[in-house]
Amino acid sequence: MDETKLTSGEDALIARYFQPLATDPGAFNLVDDAAILKPSADDLVLKTxxxxxxxxxxxxDPPDTVARKALRVNLSDLASKGAIPAGFLLTLALRSADDAWLAPFARGLGEDAARYGCPLLGGDTVSTPGPKMISIAAFGRVPPGRMVHRSGAKPGDRIVVSGTIGDAALGLDILKGGAVAKALAGDVAAREMLVGRYRVPQPRNALAQAVRDHASAAMDVSDGLAGDLAKLCAASAVSAVIDAPGIPLSAPAAALLARGTVGIGTIVAGGDDYEILCAIPENRVEAFAAAAGQAGVAVASIGTVIAGPSAPKFLDAQGREITLKHLSYSHF
Amino acid sequence: MDETKLTSGEDALIARYFQPLATDPGAFNLVDDAAILKPSADDLVLKTxxxxxxxxxxxxDPPDTVARKALRVNLSDLASKGAIPAGFLLTLALRSADDAWLAPFARGLGEDAARYGCPLLGGDTVSTPGPKMISIAAFGRVPPGRMVHRSGAKPGDRIVVSGTIGDAALGLDILKGGAVAKALAGDVAAREMLVGRYRVPQPRNALAQAVRDHASAAMDVSDGLAGDLAKLCAASAVSAVIDAPGIPLSAPAAALLARGTVGIGTIVAGGDDYEILCAIPENRVEAFAAAAGQAGVAVASIGTVIAGPSAPKFLDAQGREITLKHLSYSHF
Structure with a gap:
């Protein structure tokens, strides 16, 4: 509803910052109205x-980390579904065409697109009077019928997670100047590691093939391990028992938990982990761990799927159930 | 960065308003992390x-019209590329989960998804402290290599547009209380028609097949006929001469233009038309018009593609070039 303009700043912005990223032939150099994904025998996995x-x-936040986060939260979903990235569409809402923000944003986006083999195919850039917003629709491929679902976990399966849990929630606490910030006031390295885990997720796309080969159910941990596990169990019509001390933690997270700076609730309900949570049949756990090792991703078995409709339980070192005040993050 | 919550309002919102729309089996009832499009021999056309x-x-604006506009602006692009809709992903940013807004929004979205055969496959609902934003990524199918591009127009081709041009810009002027609102103060029907054209585009998906069969180049008119024609010509490395009096106008638009309430610039640079602009080889114009007639969409030949790098010219009834102050809408 702005006035029209003789020259299109939007086109110039796209040409300057995003055309260099549109290396895929299906992107048509971003000068057409739409992009193309060529047919293949695979199912196309869609995520936004x-x-x-x-x-x-x-x-x-540094603009390059914003770009990386926007793409990586989607890549993380593709990984957990066992899909190989094929490309993405970008919607970018900005108050103004600010070169100081756009240049590093586009650079970070382009680097990650190359790193994960997920090219920019097209997009839309719009003005907004409000906060910046980046929406990405990402596409991946799996052999027909082989997308890994949330449903499919069976009693007896092991619950396995990649990486470490809770770091991003602690990093967020640092950025908000909370208890973790105070506790780690003298430890720059730990603070930077945790903040980095919040700002720049490490999606486990290297695990996609192993998840597809071995997992009976999988999702990524984005809203908090406890809540996401509850969703996986509900979709699979099962429950689970988690050995809380077995949840893999980074050294700073373990120290903060041991010192009582944070409780286990912050670790398992904080969200933004972007690790893979999956159910692996007992007889495949070893093969999955070996494949994960080959992919260079640590995985840890943290519990067992059990029958029944009850919510998953988290047990402490003494086998007592831990009461969680919150399970996960929710927008509404 | 809000506090976590025990129950997820986001999940409840999705279950209540959007699961009923997710009728496609590839949407997995919106309870998984991703959707699937099954493989086909067609190219997949991607648009956001x-x-x-x-x-x-x-x-x-009535929430159902907001939903329709969000989907239809994407459907319009698919139509202009000759693609048949296959489905879409929805990103919805809201300040709060307001039932009075969400219920009609979801109803309008569902009705249009059914009408255009473009099912909801998945989405993301996020909170924002700012304005509402709806981003849609839409998918369509064309036979391999048959997407209609902006490039491809050849000297001698006729420039053809569907429907009528300028109505939406006039509708916007009414909503802003401008000169058109005053001129039409006594004509409710005309005001409602023009406002309706602004709020609810009429994408020409019925024309997709005809565009694919006959057009050498095509795009939809979203930012203004003049600017969009300039883009089509630039992509095709051609120019064009347009007979401005031949541009199809609705009765209210023609009357407002004749009375001098608005100039031709408002008509051809206002945007939001969501009509199809295409180049049709001379020997196919008749067949294209016949196919359009069969599809129930009016089309009008408004000019001719010529060789050369100059910007397209709009000529008046006396053959004099019209100077346009603006060509189109730009966000930046």
């Missing part, structure tokens, strides 16, 4: 996730 | 377009 300034990232 | 409250629609 958006991040909003002030909600999913801070206004002063 | 977003609309922002206060930019592309008014805060008090």
């Amino acid at each position: 996730d958006a991040i909003v300034e002030g909600v999913h990232f801070f206004p002063d | 377009d977003a609309i922002v409250e206060g930019v592309h629609f008014f805060p008090d």
Whole structure:
């Protein structure tokens, strides 16, 4: 509803920052109205996730980390579904065409697109009077019928997670100046590691093939391990028992938990982990661990799927059930 | 960065309003992390377009019209590329989960998804402190290599548009209380028609097959006929001469133009038309018009493609070139 303009700043912005990223022939150099994905025998896995300034990232987060987060939260979903990235569409809502923000944003986006083999295929750039927002629709491929679902977990399966849990929630606490920030006031390295885990997820796309080969059910941990496990169990019509001390933690997270700076609730309900949570049949756990090792990703078995409709239980070192005040993050 | 919650309002919102729309088996009832499009021999056409409250629609626009506009601006692109809709992903950014807004929004979205055969496959719902924003990624299918491009127009081709041009710009002027609102103060029917054209585009998906069969180049008119024609010509490395009096106008638009309430510039640079603009080889114009007639869509030949790098010219009834102050809408 702005006035029209003789020259299109939007076109110039796209040409300057995003055309260099559109290396895939199906992107038509971003000068057409749409992109193409060529047919293949695979199923196409479709995912969209958006991040909003002030909600999913801070206004002063480095722009390249904002771009990486926007793409990686989607790549993480593709990984957990066993899919190989094929490309993405970008929607970018900005108050103004600010070169100081756009240049590093586009650079970070392009680097990650190359790193994960997920080219920019097209997009839309719109003005907004509000917070910046980046919405990405990402596409991946799996052999027909082989997408790994949330449903499919069976009693007796092991519950396995990749990487470490809780770091991003602790990093967020640091950025908000909370208890973790105070506890780690003298430990720059730990603070930077945790903040980095919040700002720049490490999607486990290297695990996609292993998940597809071995998992009976999988999803990524984005809203908190406890809540996401509850969703996986509900979709599979099962329950689970988790050995809380077996949840893999980074050294700073383990120290903060041991010192009582944070409770286990912050670790398992904080969200933004972007690790893979999956159910692996007992007789495949070894093969899955071996494949994960080959892929260079640590995985840990943290519990067992059991029958029944009850919510998953988290047990402490003494086998007592831990009461969780919250399970996960929710927008509404 | 809100506090986590025990129960997920986001999940409840999705279950209540959007699961009923997710009728396609590839949507997995919106309870998984991703959707699937099954393989086919066709190319998959990918498009994303977003609309922002206060930019592309008014805060008090009826929610069902906001939903329809969000989907239809994408459907319009698919139509202009000759593609048949296959489904879409929805990103919805809201300040709160307001039932009074969400219920009609979801109803309008579902009705249009059914009408255009473009099912909801998945999405993301996020909170924002800012304006509402709806970003849709839409998918369509064309036979391999048959997507209609902006490039491909050849000297001698006729320039053809569907429907009528300029109505949406006049509708926007009415909503802003401009000169058109005053001129039509006594004509409710005309005001409602023009406002309707702004709020609810009429994408020409019925023309997709005819465009694919006959057009040498095509795009939809979203940012203004003049600017979009300039883009089509630039992509095709041609120019064009347009007979401005031949541009199809609705009766209210023609009357407003004749009375001098608006100039031709408002008509051809206003945007939001969501009509199809295409180049049709001379020897196919008749067949294209016949196919359009069969599809129930009016089309009008408004000019001719000529060789050369100059910007397209709009000529008046006396053959004099019309100077346009603006060509189209730009966000930046």
